[in-house]
Amino acid sequence: MSRDFRVYGHLTGLDESQIRACTTVFSGYECEARGHVLDFVHEGPFLDLDSDLEAMLAILGPDARGIIDVINHQDWEMHRYTLANGLLTRTRIDLDNALDTAYASERRS
Secondary structure (H helix, E strand, C coil), X not given: CCCCEEEEEEEECCCHHHHHHHHHHCCCCEEEEECCEEEEEEEECCCCHHHHHHHHHHXXXXXXXXXXXXXXCCCCEEEEEEEECCEEEEEEECHHHXXXXXXXXXXXX
């Protein structure tokens, strides 16, 4: 199976109904819920991520927070979606330096 598309998501601040609803939205992903946290992973063929993220935003309230990393190996690009205050922002991350970028905030503290 091709693993050209990878999605790694971590959402927190969810209530039980939001976790159930998000698990339904992310039914094509591996999901694991613990308390108020939902982690989800997809490694395989391309999915309609934009529709999934749009459906996720319709479910979540302003207290939900999270990070979703999306790696496209075919185009050699990575995007990080950050959820805070009901808004989802997208940042492009250079895959050649992904680990340096991901942990840059730790070096500043």
